[in-house]
Amino acid sequence: MGYAFLALYPVYLMIVSSLKENAEIYTKPLTLPEKFSLESYKAILNDTPFMEYLFNSVYISLVSVFFVLVFSSLAAYYIARTRFKWNPFLYFFFLSGLMIPLKLGILPMFLIYKQLGVLDHHMSLILTYVSSGMPFSVFVLVGFFKTLPTELEEAARIDGCSDLQVLYRILVPLMRPALATVAIMNFISIWNDFFYPLIFIKTEELKTLPLAMMSLFGQYETDWSVLFSGLTLSTLPMLLLFLIASKQFLEGMTAGAVKG
Amino acid sequence: MAAKNKNASRYLIHLFPLPALAVYVLFMIIPVFTALGYSLFDWHGMVRGDFIGLKNFVTLFTDPQLSGLFKNAIGHNVIYFLVSLVVQNAAAFYLAYLIYRKYRGAEWFKVIFFVPRLLSLIVVGFLWNLILNPNFGAFNALLRTIGLEEWALPWLGQTSTALYAIILVNAWYMIGFGILIYLAGLQAIPQDILEAAELDGCIGFEQIRKIILPLLMPSITIMTILTFIYSFEAFDLIFAMEGSEGGPYYSTDTLATLFYRLSFAKDGASSAIGLGSALAVVMFVIIASVSAISLYLMTKRSNA
Numbered sequence: 001m002g003y004a005f006l007a008l009y010p011v012y013l014m015i016v017s018s019l020k021e022n023a024e025i026y027t028k029p030l031t032l033p034e035k036f037s038l039e040s041y042k043a044i045l046n047d048t049p050f051m052e053y054l055f056n057s058v059y060i061s062l063v064s065v066f067f068v069l070v071f072s073s074l075a076a077y078y079i080a081r082t083r084f085k086w087n088p089f090l091y092f093f094f095l096s097g098l099m100i101p102l103k104l105g106i107l108p109m110f111l112i113y114k115q116l117g118v119l120d121h122h123m124s125l126i127l128t129y130v131s132s133g134m135p136f137s138v139f140v141l142v143g144f145f146k147t148l149p150t151e152l153e154e155a156a157r158i159d160g161c162s163d164l165q166v167l168y169r170i171l172v173p174l175m176r177p178a179l180a181t182v183a184i185m186n187f188i189s190i191w192n193d194f195f196y197p198l199i200f201i202k203t204e205e206l207k208t209l210p211l212a213m214m215s216l217f218g219q220y221e222t223d224w225s226v227l228f229s230g231l232t233l234s235t236l237p238m239l240l241l242f243l244i245a246s247k248q249f250l251e252g253m254t255a256g257a258v259k260g
Numbered sequence: 261m262a263a264k265n266k267n268a269s270r271y272l273i274h275l276f277p278l279p280a281l282a283v284y285v286l287f288m289i290i291p292v293f294t295a296l297g298y299s300l301f302d303w304h305g306m307v308r309g310d311f312i313g314l315k316n317f318v319t320l321f322t323d324p325q326l327s328g329l330f331k332n333a334i335g336h337n338v339i340y341f342l343v344s345l346v347v348q349n350a351a352a353f354y355l356a357y358l359i360y361r362k363y364r365g366a367e368w369f370k371v372i373f374f375v376p377r378l379l380s381l382i383v384v385g386f387l388w389n390l391i392l393n394p395n396f397g398a399f400n401a402l403l404r405t406i407g408l409e410e411w412a413l414p415w416l417g418q419t420s421t422a423l424y425a426i427i428l429v430n431a432w433y434m435i436g437f438g439i440l441i442y443l444a445g446l447q448a449i450p451q452d453i454l455e456a457a458e459l460d461g462c463i464g465f466e467q468i469r470k471i472i473l474p475l476l477m478p479s480i481t482i483m484t485i486l487t488f489i490y491s492f493e494a495f496d497l498i499f500a501m502e503g504s505e506g507g508p509y510y511s512t513d514t515l516a517t518l519f520y521r522l523s524f525a526k527d528g529a530s531s532a533i534g535l536g537s538a539l540a541v542v543m544f545v546i547i548a549s550v551s552a553i554s555l556y557l558m559t560k561r562s563n564a
Contacts, residue, residue: 075281112290188378234383242375250371
């Protein structure tokens with residue numbers, strides 16, 4: 001399976017090159033480093049606001065994912081567990097977001113955020129990610145609710161639980177796998193998103209990692225060791241998460257595309 | 261199945277979908293449809309002028325410079341789609357089939373092939389820029405090492421190869437996802453069908469052609485639709501590898517990079533919002549109609 005090598009080699013190259021000195025990258029790009037050097041990592045951490053970029057990415061991703069989970073589970077519960085005549089329409093309305101290229105609303109979004117005074121502010125990204133995450137998340141959670149038996153909830157209701165108590169005491173523990181899927185899928189797309197920050201964020205200290213890569217490549221054009229280090233650092237959190245929870249990642253990826 | 265309590269909570273339940281609905285309508289649905297409206301007006305910077313009907317579209321399709329850029333870009337989207345479709349489907353099916361046949365360690369291969377998909381496309385683009393750099397890049401160094409000196413070309417710097425280089429990098433990024441889709445499809449095929457085929461002496465390539473591929477039609481359809489949508493939205497990778505101009509000499513320019521320049525950079529000038537929105541409407545119509553038609557065909561087939 002030489003193909004597996006092809007998939008991993010560029011990533012391996014990125015990590016190895018970040019540990020080399022520049023001269024060695026230019027003369028022997030394919031070898032292991034003769035001596036491991038962490039100089040370029042020091043340069044990034046000392047000379048660029050890298051920790052701020054990292055904080056921005058972490059903060060925006062976590063806050064957005066949290067609200068996606070709360071909002072979409074409430075909506076999915078309503079669609080799957082109540083029987084009002086507009087439920088199918090509501091479900092279809094959320095689903096239509098999977099077919100419409102939502103990014104094409106970027107010009108009006110830009111003007112709306114400008115009027116709200118949140119342009120060039122993390123709030124603009126959080127609002128964008130929470131709202132664009134709805135279609136997929138509602139879709140996955142409604143599908144999951146439909147596979148759950150209703151007896152437990154009915155028993156809880158007879159014991160006098162309200163809808164909210166039923167959802168958060170009975171269902172959330174049962175929904176863990178589906179919630180994990182939704183959280184991971186949204187996290188991947190938010191963490192890696194480049195387009196929205198490019199349009200909305202201008203202040204250097206507010207940039208997320210993918211956008212910060214642009215500044216880095218402008219600033220260190222010829223210092224390849226630093227460039228590789230920057231790419232490695234911005235990828236590492238995601239790679240570590242993947243190693244911990246690769247099974248959930250792989251299951252989540254196909255949740256939207258394959259009928260389970 | 262809702263057991264309705266006979267008190268205020270009967271009405272409280274309607275608050276459940278509200279937060280999701282509110283953000284989704286306010287920040288996604290309204291902007292998308294507002295963009296359709298924007299395209300019908302004359303714009304002066306951020307200020308909306310008169311209603312001018314379809315004039316922005318006429319400009320987009322007939323203005324000597326702009327229409328040239330538009331045709332050039334949409335042509336690249338079509339190439340992007342067709343080449344991606346062939347390359348990604350062939351490679352993903354082939355690898356998924358190998359994993360499916362030799363089930364040992366299949367889990368590991370799934371994990372390994374999926375790694376590129378975890379990177380931000382912008383990171384993928386910058387990383388391959390460094391790898392494909394004509395002077396110091398690892399790719400050309402590798403070619404020289406194995407004696408293919410004449411293949412060591414500036415892949416991203418010449419108009420004849422830049423677009424294909426990007427498409428291949430994109431295939432590298434997407435392959436893990438394709439494998440997952442095909443593997444799920446393969447594992448859904450009932451074993452006894454394949455065993456019956458083998459008893460009849462239908463094995464190997466013949467079995468793939470006559471039995472496996474027809475049964476995989478749903479997976480192939482999904483891949484085709486997703487590749488289409490993805491190809492017509494292609495932006496990040498091109499931006500990272502060739503800049504917003506879709507260089508060299510617009511040879512990798514696509515609808516999305518053109519849209520970006522029209523709306524947020526210099527190409528649109530003061531009428532940017534009108535022209536950009538007109539282009540957004542064109543993209544909207546292409547993508548949404550293809551998704552809707554394919555969804556309709558798929559539900560029709562699964563109900564048949």
